[in-house]
Amino acid sequence: MAGILFIISAPSGSGKSTLVNALRSQVGGLDFSISWTTRKPRGSEEDGREYHFTSRETFESMRDAGEFLEYAEVFGNYYGTARRSLDEARAAGRDLLLDIDVQGARQVVARLPQAVTIFIAPPNPKVLRTRLRNRSRAEGNVDEQILFRRLNEASKEIENCHEYRYILVNDVLERAVAQLEAIVVVERILQSGGVIDLEHRRDFEIAESCLERNVRERLQPVLEAFGIGPHGSEQRYLFLEDTDE
Numbered sequence: 281m282a283g284i285l286f287i288i289s290a291p292s293g294s295g296k297s298t299l300v301n302a303l304r305s306q307v308g309g310l311d312f313s314i315s316w317t318t319r320k321p322r323g324s325e326e327d328g329r330e331y332h333f334t335s336r337e338t339f340e341s342m343r344d345a346g347e348f349l350e351y352a353e354v355f356g357n358y359y360g361t362a363r364r365s366l367d368e369a370r371a372a373g374r375d376l377l378l379d380i381d382v383q384g385a386r387q388v389v390a391r392l393p394q395a396v397t398i399f400i401a402p403p404n405p406k407v408l409r410t411r412l413r414n415r416s417r418a419e420g421n422v423d424e425q426i427l428f429r430r431l432n433e434a435s436k437e438i439e440n441c442h443e444y445r446y447i448l449v450n451d452v453l454e455r456a457v458a459q460l461e462a463i464v465v466v467e468r469i470l471q472s473g474g475v476i477d478l479e480h481r482r483d484f485e486i487a488e489s490c491l492e493r494n495v496r497e498r499l500q501p502v503l504e505a506f507g508i509g510p511h512g513s514e515q516r517y518l519f520l521e522d523t524d525e
């Protein structure tokens with residue numbers, strides 16, 4: 281295995297955790313980098329499983345000691361990837377998956393341009409709102425202000441999706457999982473200098489169809505629904521009429 285770095289970014293609620301969990305249950309040799317964060321644990325999250333939860337003071341001293349490969353402030357909290365995650369995955373010859381935001385992805389790509397970047401977009405704002413709300417309900421804490429803020433943040437993040445090598449629209453779950461798997465399989469073959477044989481022909485076609493340049497047409501209605509025109513966000517907030525699904 282080549283020690284490939286996969287970076288996945290998505291607006292909160294797009295289904296990134298769901299997709300990553302499905303991917304990891306089906307594909308071996310892939311470590312997940314557990315980020316450090318100053319935000320409080322949510323729902324059933326456990327320290328050391330979803331995140332290393334820490335204080336601002338500890339985070340800042342780790343940052344000052346150069347322990348992070350990248351870090352960013354998201355929704356008022358710090359999030360960062362420890363260099364150690366990458367060193368350990370490399371030493372073990374395993375691939376590493378980073379679930380980080382757009383700012384973090386930029387920092388990593390600037391240092392490691394061969395990293396494989398994947399953006400996961402929700403199909404439209406209504407579906408995103410429903411998913412966010414359902415998740416909050418399941419966790420027993422619906423906070424309309426947080427939902428509102430996350431929806432607005434989503435359109436800002438989606439604006440940057442063109443910076444990514446691959447883009448998935450997480451509409452039908454099974455299809456999105458299959459696309460993610462195909463990307464991992466194909467990148468492993470290509471980055472190890474291999475060629476696509478007949479057995480992997482279908483994976484190659486699926487991965488190709490998710491390349492940024494091949495998704496533009498599919499993405500157009502998604503961008504429009506989020507109020508993103510050719511020159512960036514034009515009508516953000518218009519979609520936020522507050523009807524529940």
Ligand code: ADP
Nearest residue numbers: 292293294295296297298411415450451452453
């Ligand atoms: P994220 O990690 O991007 O914040 P989650 O994986 O927690 O998002 O997903 C948010 C909610 O949407 C969860 O309740 C999840 O079960 C649901 N979900 C994810 N993907 C799909 C999909 N393709 N179709 C329907 N529901 C989905």
Ligand code: 5GP
Nearest residue numbers: 292315351352354359360361379380381384
């Ligand atoms: P959440 O609080 O919903 O788990 O994550 C909020 C955002 O922070 C998501 O966009 C997620 O990808 C991002 N994030 C999580 N870990 C990191 C990290 O280590 N670095 C950066 N830059 N972003 C992160």
